[in-house]
Amino acid sequence: MRWFWIDRYVEFVRATRAVGVKCLSLGGEQFDKYFHYYPVMPPSLIIEGIAQTGGLVVGEALAFACSVVLAKVSKAVFHRLAFPGQTLRYEIEVQDIGNQGASVHGKSYVLIPRLDAEPETELQAEVELLFAFVDEAEDRPKEIFHPPDLVRWLRSLGVWDIGVDEQGQPLQLPERLRLAELDAAGPPLPNSPSA
């Protein structure tokens, strides 16, 4: 099982807010292992999804120069369960970004499919999270992700398709990550246009 708990961003504003979606499929391994005969999305993984939605916004604000790790779940209130066939919509607002960490508030909405009608949307959970910044001084790896893998993940989530900065301008891939991605791709093929 891959540790991806959002499928795509539909909104991403630098250092401010984001909306990510997670489609719940009965094929997801988590449904087999949580309550065996009652497939329900584990709340801990909903928290993880909200953390990924917010943590990447915080990381982008820092040009992914240090690792942003979930340090504390300050508050978590769950209003209802979420089931396969439904979609979770995670809306996060960045509260603070400091020198050593950041705080984010998130809400999870569940979109319940209906025949011949728009999905019904219900508030599913409210979460407050605290992130810590991990750097070399703490004797830990500076980067949790191999940079090309991080870029691939962020591209898959649509960060550079829909992401904007505080002025509404499209986000740019940081130069360090762009070079890492190029490096990982290897030399161009002999007959390619860029060869």
Add this chain to the structure above:
Amino acid sequence: MPTRDEIFEKIKEALVEALGVDDEDVTREATLVGDLGAESIDFLDIIFRLEKAFNFEIDRSELFPEEVLTSPKYVQDGKVTEEGLAELKKRMPFANLAKFEENPRVQEFGKALTVNDICGYVESKVQVES
């Protein structure tokens, strides 16, 4: 301009939210680590909440001067030296370090900080109505 009581109430609210403790647990004499169960990551949470409550930026090193507590200049055999204690007092004039001085082991420092010390820090940063 807030009164000392108003400052205490705001700090109490921040600590209740950050540490999940009851209102009545947060007395001026309560120690953050020993009595209220704060862990190291909670201090970051507390700082964010205090910044929002009082609308000024907090330098973590002013409240928790880790560079003093980790410097070989000020710490020997796990204990803060006389010079280190003097440095702590200089940096933290708002804190009552008398109890810590009795057993100045670095690991005891977090346990020494009280709610009243946090009040003192905030009072040193905002104008207080007398």
